[in-house]
Amino acid sequence: MDGTELGRQARPRLEDVAAEVGLSPASVSLVLRGAAGPSAATRERVLEAAGRLGYRPDRAASLLARRRSRLIGVMLDIRSDYHGELVEDVHEAAEQHGYDLVLSTITRSRDERRAVETLLDSRCEALLLLGPDAPAAWLAELDRQLPVVVVGRSIGSPGVDIVRAADDQGVSLSVDHLVGLGHAQIAYVDGGAGEIAAARRDGYRRAMLRHGLRDRIRVIPGDHTEEAGIRAGMRVAAVLTGHAPTPTAVVTFNDRVAVGLLDALSRAGVAVPGDISVVGYDDSPLSRLAHVGLTTVSQNSPALIEHAVTAIVERLDGGRTTHTEIVLPPGLVVRTTTAPPPPSPDVGHPPGG
Amino acid sequence: MDGTELGRQARPRLEDVAAEVGLSPASVSLVLRGAAGPSAATRERVLEAAGRLGYRPDRAASLLARRRSRLIGVMLDIRSDYHGELVEDVHEAAEQHGYDLVLSTITRSRDERRAVETLLDSRCEALLLLGPDAPAAWLAELDRQLPVVVVGRSIGSPGVDIVRAADDQGVSLSVDHLVGLGHAQIAYVDGGAGEIAAARRDGYRRAMLRHGLRDRIRVIPGDHTEEAGIRAGMRVAAVLTGHAPTPTAVVTFNDRVAVGLLDALSRAGVAVPGDISVVGYDDSPLSRLAHVGLTTVSQNSPALIEHAVTAIVERLDGGRTTHTEIVLPPGLVVRTTTAPPPPSPDVGHPPGG
DNA sequence: AGGATTTCTTAAAGCGCTTTAAAGCGTGCT
DNA sequence: AGCACGCTTTAAAGCGCTTTAAGAAATCCT
Numbered sequence: 061m062d063g064t065e066l067g068r069q070a071r072p073r074l075e076d077v078a079a080e081v082g083l084s085p086a087s088v089s090l091v092l093r094g095a096a097g098p099s100a101a102t103r104e105r106v107l108e109a110a111g112r113l114g115y116r117p118d119r120a121a122s123l124l125a126r127r128r129s130r131l132i133g134v135m136l137d138i139r140s141d142y143h144g145e146l147v148e149d150v151h152e153a154a155e156q157h158g159y160d161l162v163l164s165t166i167t168r169s170r171d172e173r174r175a176v177e178t179l180l181d182s183r184c185e186a187l188l189l190l191g192p193d194a195p196a197a198w199l200a201e202l203d204r205q206l207p208v209v210v211v212g213r214s215i216g217s218p219g220v221d222i223v224r225a226a227d228d229q230g231v232s233l234s235v236d237h238l239v240g241l242g243h244a245q246i247a248y249v250d251g252g253a254g255e256i257a258a259a260r261r262d263g264y265r266r267a268m269l270r271h272g273l274r275d276r277i278r279v280i281p282g283d284h285t286e287e288a289g290i291r292a293g294m295r296v297a298a299v300l301t302g303h304a305p306t307p308t309a310v311v312t313f314n315d316r317v318a319v320g321l322l323d324a325l326s327r328a329g330v331a332v333p334g335d336i337s338v339v340g341y342d343d344s345p346l347s348r349l350a351h352v353g354l355t356t357v358s359q360n361s362p363a364l365i366e367h368a369v370t371a372i373v374e375r376l377d378g379g380r381t382t383h384t385e386i387v388l389p390p391g392l393v394v395r396t397t398t399a400p401p402p403p404s405p406d407v408g409h410p411p412g413g
Numbered sequence: 414m415d416g417t418e419l420g421r422q423a424r425p426r427l428e429d430v431a432a433e434v435g436l437s438p439a440s441v442s443l444v445l446r447g448a449a450g451p452s453a454a455t456r457e458r459v460l461e462a463a464g465r466l467g468y469r470p471d472r473a474a475s476l477l478a479r480r481r482s483r484l485i486g487v488m489l490d491i492r493s494d495y496h497g498e499l500v501e502d503v504h505e506a507a508e509q510h511g512y513d514l515v516l517s518t519i520t521r522s523r524d525e526r527r528a529v530e531t532l533l534d535s536r537c538e539a540l541l542l543l544g545p546d547a548p549a550a551w552l553a554e555l556d557r558q559l560p561v562v563v564v565g566r567s568i569g570s571p572g573v574d575i576v577r578a579a580d581d582q583g584v585s586l587s588v589d590h591l592v593g594l595g596h597a598q599i600a601y602v603d604g605g606a607g608e609i610a611a612a613r614r615d616g617y618r619r620a621m622l623r624h625g626l627r628d629r630i631r632v633i634p635g636d637h638t639e640e641a642g643i644r645a646g647m648r649v650a651a652v653l654t655g656h657a658p659t660p661t662a663v664v665t666f667n668d669r670v671a672v673g674l675l676d677a678l679s680r681a682g683v684a685v686p687g688d689i690s691v692v693g694y695d696d697s698p699l700s701r702l703a704h705v706g707l708t709t710v711s712q713n714s715p716a717l718i719e720h721a722v723t724a725i726v727e728r729l730d731g732g733r734t735t736h737t738e739i740v741l742p743p744g745l746v747v748r749t750t751t752a753p754p755p756p757s758p759d760v761g762h763p764p765g766g
Numbered sequence: 767a768g769g770a771t772t773t774c775t776t777a778a779a780g781c782g783c784t785t786t787a788a789a790g791c792g793t794g795c796t
Numbered sequence: 797a798g799c800a801c802g803c804t805t806t807a808a809a810g811c812g813c814t815t816t817a818a819g820a821a822a823t824c825c826t
Contacts, residue, residue: 071558073812073813074812074813074814075812075813083775083776084775084776084777085776085812085813085814086775086776086777086778086814086815086816087774087775087776089813089814089815090775090814090815093814095814095815097773097774097775098774098775099773099774099775102774102775116530116533116534117534117812117813118477118534118536118811118812118813119473119534119535119536120472120473120474120476120477120482120535120536120811120812120813121473121477121781121811121812121813121814122812122813122814123473123781123813124471124473124474124477124780124781124782124783124811124812124813124814125780125781125812125813125814125815126781126813126814126815127781127814127815129473138491138496138497138500138501139494139497139498139501140497141492141494143491144491144492144493144497144518145492147491147518147520148491148492148520148521148522151520151522151523152520152522160531163516163517163518164516165497165500165516167500167501167504167505168501169501169504169505170504177469178513180469181469181470181471181472182472182473183471183472183473205424286699286702286705287702287703287704290702290703290704294704320702320704322676323675323676323679323704323705324704326676326679326680327679329682346639349639349640349643349673350640350643351640351643351647351673351676351677352639352676426782426783427782427783427784428782428783436805436806437805437806437807438782438783438784438806439784439785439786439805439806439807439808440804440805440806442783442784442785443784443785443805446784448784448785450803450804450805451804451805452803452804452805455804455805470782470783471781471782471783473781473782473783474781474782474783474784474811475782475783475784476783476811477781477782477783477784477810477811477812477813478782478783478784478785478810478811479783479784479785479811480784480785480811
């Protein structure tokens, strides 16, 4: 009465295929991996038999025996849409270089350390970390064990490879765009703590200064969620109906915040872009919806990932021993939430209310 | 000048730890796995040395040597928020039963077949498939190889284990709730093709019939995206300002659709729930936002997952050889997008009829 | 033909860990 | 003493695959 009585039959092993064609396991292994050696006739026979038996190599055994695993460990936060998109690109890029992926996600009960340990246990040769929060020192220490590339986060004194978009520059683009449309009262909804948030905030500040709008700088506290956008939106809407200096445009930390903001504004009867222009950041699928049409900053993530994977391959196969930091310029995607400011200059009152 | 000069030192092996404490690898293995045998003193020495050396067992080797892998393969679509949430729960549930996870996602260039193959190659003992689209026959065939449990999709003639929520019942709850509030003109935004969409649509139809609202049945075509909600919202808003029979409530296929709908309605100046009540489905994080406050149906996914993992464990360790289908009742989460209908201004028949 | 090449095939030694049967070793018992 | 008995520890045989050096076979030369 044990579990094997279920009719499940053991999966065929390399040896079974070898026996089937009357060759040695070595030859079969060679054929199956496309290595040089076996003759065309042998190849054919082996392939046929393997197919007929439904043979699939055991990855654990193969990993163990091979000198290299050709595995790249990817740490991500599965709750993030953005990471999901990135992983798709990583898959493709890795495949092109002959690497496979092993994924490990952080969850509420699984911190970065544990996620990375899982990765290491699976013998991966390099680590691709999507937006890690871990201290730089630990990352550098990891990098002493195997190549580590950090995507999306900027780190003071590297010790790892870094691939990221120029966040400050992205926000700059937004501000430039708005100024070009004639805006001056441009507020910014902040992304909270974190290096990315800091970089974007900085980009905003600097762009404002550059345009001589020092006293129009206005940072509304927030975080990375719709909730923050909603709060900011309600605040802005209240101000609109009040008398304080009114923003005619709002730049947000990311698209999620922007979407929350848009929602709150629309419910408060504030027209976008009629009364207020809004710019997001990320070019997320949501922002692309025709009805939303959010003007936003695109990080060009396929390129980002391509660089990240290339960085890994360079260190693994190219013999590079130095660290590199690649900063990609973001691009502005202008859609329908930005327009010139309303004619009424200073104290604006809501139209339809 | 080879790659090893980088100062990376080989990771310590079991044997190294053994040498360090002057014991055999066997003893160390025993200690590290918490198996019975070694004395307390030995345990301590080994643990200390292992810690000092930073030893981590090689998973591939361990997998290969062990009879069982204690691995559950999870196939998911990383683009889906919902799957992301589920994976968190799977992690926890699996851990409690002493299993670990191996993840494999489908992407645009990686279909379910490939994703599953990756999983099989890693020696997992069972498969947990989140909302697979694959034909039932293939799933059944897989199940002959190893236990398969399908989450969230209903399948005609199983051949696999199934764990899902009663989708029709969920929509029924929504309709009941609305009827209880006095609504009669209840429209439904459809989720397109697919078995889940069919079940929910059915639930709507049947609930309407049950309440004697046969001629109020109105299914607005759509799919599973915000876009569909937006289109539906614009349609409903147009009707409101026109003269056709007006819905006073809209039930949607899922929260994403509902959010799109809410957005379109609010931009059209339609008040929710003042003019129209809206009900979603999924109890997604978005619906929980205070400002959105979407009334929605909760699938109770932690319980869903708990059952799914239990089903696997039963077959793996419990010796169950039959297939099971577990259907969990969903629950309604009433928030702020539902209220009694506005005092009927138009030709609507009074409720209850 | 004989030897030198080249081509194809395989034996055998692992990869790092688990597992089982058996070996040590103090005990207490008769 | 002699012995059976727990309690610890270990030798050794794999897990299924890769890889390398060497063997066998076929091909080429002069």
